[in-house]
Amino acid sequence: MKVGFLGPEASFTYTATKTAFPNDELVSYHSIPACIKGVEFGEVDLGVVPIENTIEGSVNTTVDYLFHQTTIPVGAEIVLPIFQQLMVAKNNKNTWKETTKILSHPQALAQSQEFIRTYFPMAELEATPSTAYAANFVASHPEQKIAAIAPKLSAKTYDLDIVGKDIQDVAINQTRFWVLGDEKVDIPIQPKQNKLTIALTMPNNMPGALHKALSAFSWREIDLSKIESRPLKTTLGEYFFLIDINVEKPQELLDNALEEIRLMGGTVKIFGNYSIHLINGV
Numbered sequence: 398m399k400v401g402f403l404g405p406e407a408s409f410t411y412t413a414t415k416t417a418f419p420n421d422e423l424v425s426y427h428s429i430p431a432c433i434k435g436v437e438f439g440e441v442d443l444g445v446v447p448i449e450n451t452i453e454g455s456v457n458t459t460v461d462y463l464f465h466q467t468t469i470p471v472g473a474e475i476v477l478p479i480f481q482q483l484m485v486a487k488n489n490k491n492t493w494k495e496t497t498k499i500l501s502h503p504q505a506l507a508q509s510q511e512f513i514r515t516y517f518p519m520a521e522l523e524a525t526p527s528t529a530y531a532a533n534f535v536a537s538h539p540e541q542k543i544a545a546i547a548p549k550l551s552a553k554t555y556d557l558d559i560v561g562k563d564i565q566d567v568a569i570n571q572t573r574f575w576v577l578g579d580e581k582v583d584i585p586i587q588p589k590q591n592k593l594t595i596a597l598t599m600p601n602n603m604p605g606a607l608h609k610a611l612s613a614f615s616w617r618e619i620d621l622s623k624i625e626s627r628p629l630k631t632t633l634g635e636y637f638f639l640i641d642i643n644v645e646k647p648q649e650l651l652d653n654a655l656e657e658i659r660l661m662g663g664t665v666k667i668f669g670n671y672s673i674h675l676i677n678g679v
Contacts, residue, residue, distance in 0.1 A: 399424055401432045401441035407547070407554040408529035413477045413574045414445040416676050417584045427526055429458045436469055436578045443472070443578040450479065450572045452508045452565070459575070460627055460639060463668060464596050471575045471594060471669025472582030477676045479570040481509050483561030484532060484552045486539035493544065493560040496520055500531035501546035504572075509546055512564035532557060580669065588672035591644035592622070593651060596666040598629070598637045603662065607638065613657040614642070617650055644670065 402414040404425025414423055426432035429446050436444040447456045463469070485493045498521040499506070499513065505528050506513070513520065525531040532551035535543050544560070545551070552559050576582045599606035614621055623641035642651065655665050 398422070398443070399441040401426050401435040401444040403429055403432055403446055403527060405527065405529045405533065407532065407551040408527045409477060409479060409548055409572060410445055410447060410527070410574060411529065412548060412550060413475045413572075413676065416477075417445070417473075417475050417576065417586060417674065418443075419585070429456070430462050430466075433459075433462055433467060433469065433577060437467055441578075443576055443582065444469075445475070445574050445576055447504075448474075448573045448575045450504055450508065451570045452567050453504050455625060455639070456504070457627065461630075463577075464627070464637060464639075464666065465630065469577045470580045470667075471577060471671050472579040473576040473584050473671050474592065474673045475574040475576065475584070475586070475676060476673060477572050477574065479508070479565060479572050480548065480563045481505055481528075481546050481565040481570075482549055482552060482559045483509075483512070483544055483546055483564055484535065484557040484559050485544045486535055487556065487558050488539050489542065489544075490558040490560065492542070493558075495542050496544045498523055498541070498543045499546060500525050500534055500543060502526070502528045502531070505531075505546045508565045508567075508570060511566045512561060516561070529554070575669075576671075582671075584672075584674050586674035586676060589675050591670065591672050593642040593644050593670045594668040595640050595642070595655070596637050596668065597640055597658065598664045599658075600662045601635065606661075606663075609661055610638075610658050610663055613654045613661075617646065617654055619643075619646055619651065619654055 403410040528547035531545035532547040535545040536555035620643040626636040629635040
C-alpha cells in the first residue's frame with residue numbers, strides 16, 4: 398500500500414506516518430493540498446496530513462481544503478507529541494548565537510516564539526513548506542549563519558547539530574494528524590476512543606441558528622469536544638462550523654441529532670467517524 402504524507406522525510410508528519418504504517422511505501426508531497434490530491438487522483442491509497450496543534454490550533458489549509466474541495470473520508474487520527482529543536486550546520490555549532498535567520502514551518506515558528514524572542518530577537522524568520530525542508534536547506538548552506546527549527550530526526554537525517562533542545566513554548570505540545578482515503582483505517586497503535594467530525598452550516602436568516610443546532614446535541618447529552626468557525630468564502634460574515642463529537646452514545650442517537658439539524662434547514666458534511674491513536678514520546 399502507498400501512503401502519502403506532508404514531506405520531506407524527517408518531518409513530524411513523516412514520523413507519524415512511519416509509526417502508523419511501518420511496512421508500507423511512503424510517498425512524500427510538498428504541500429497539504431498536493432498530498433490530498435494524491436489521494437484523490439489515486440497516486441496513493443491513503444494520505445496523512447496535520448489537522449491541529451496544541452499551541453497553534455487548527456491547520457486551516459487542511460480544514461478548508463477538505464470542506465470546500467473534496468469528499469475524501471477521514472479514517473483515523475494519529476496524535477504525536479511535538480518537541481521542537483533548534484539546529485545548525487556543524488561548522489556553526491560554536492557560533493550558533495550569531496544566527497541571523499531561522500527557518501521552519503509557520504506552525505513550528507509560532508510554537509517557539511518565547512525561545513526566539515529570548516535568544517534571537519533580531520533574527521529574520523522565514524517560513525518553509527515543512528520543518529524537514531528547513532533542516533535540509535540549512536544543511537545545504539553551511540556557509541550561512543542560519544538555523545532551522547525541526548524534530549530530532551531531521552538533525553540526524555541531515556547531519557546537523559542541535560543547539561537548542563525542546564524549545565517549544567508549551568511542554569505538553571501535540572499535533573493531530575488525519576489519515577485520509579478510507580472510512581476505516583487499521584493502525585498498529587492501540588486506539589484510545591472514537592470521534593465523529595462534521596462541518597455544519599445553518600440558514601443565515603434564522604435567529605439563534607447555532608444555538609438551535611447545538612441544542613440537537615445538548616438535550617441528547619452528546620458530548621462535543623470542539624467547535625470552531627471558518628469562513629464559507631462566499632460573502633463576509635458567513636461561516637461553517639467544525640465540530641468534533643465524542644462517540645459515546647449509540648449511533649442512532651447521533652444520526653437523529655444530525656437529521657434534526659437538517660430538518661431545521663442546516664447542512665451537515667461528515668468528515669469521518671474514526672478512532673484516535675496516541676503515539677508515545679518520540
